[in-house]
Amino acid sequence: QVQLVESGGGLVQAGGSLTLSCAASGRTSRIFGMGWFRQPPGKEREFVAVISRSGGYTNYTDSVKGRFTISKDNAKNTLYLQMNSLKPEDTAVYYCAATGRGYGYIGASAYDYWGQGTQVAVSS
Numbered sequence: 509q510v511q512l513v514e515s516g517g518g519l520v521q522a523g524g525s526l527t528l529s530c531a532a533s534g535r536t537s538r539i540f541g542m543g544w545f546r547q548p549p550g551k552e553r554e555f556v557a558v559i560s561r562s563g564g565y566t567n568y569t570d571s572v573k574g575r576f577t578i579s580k581d582n583a584k585n586t587l588y589l590q591m592n593s594l595k596p597e598d599t600a601v602y603y604c605a606a607t608g609r610g611y612g613y614i615g616a617s618a619y620d621y622w623g624q625g626t627q628v629a630v631s632s
Contacts, residue, residue, distance in 0.1 A: 510621040517626030530587040530604030541611030546600035560611035601625040
């Protein structure tokens with residue numbers, strides 16, 4: 509099994525920045541792809557960004573391109589999401605996810621392991 513624990517959420521003003529972290533533990537050798545998803549209030553969970561095991565491949569949803577950066581530190585088994593120029597529409601619970609199927613998946617159903625989520629609130 510793989511355990512994922514997110515941290516770093518909070519309340520920030522529009523235009524501000526936050527960095528989310530996701531610490532992975534357990535059988536991390538099973539992980540081939542990781543990603544960040546978010547669930548805005550009253551909406552479905554949606555894809556934000558994904559990264560390959562090596563970190564050499566990344567992909568972002570259009571609404572965060574140029575503002576968010578996904579990265580990972582394999583030595584620390586930690587995934588990051590640097591969020592800049594935050595907007596009120598970025599308000600959501602952010603989830604870290606991992607899959608052993610491969611990398612690049614933007615559908616939530618492809619991910620086997622999920623964190624508990626961390627709240628990000630952006631005020632206008």
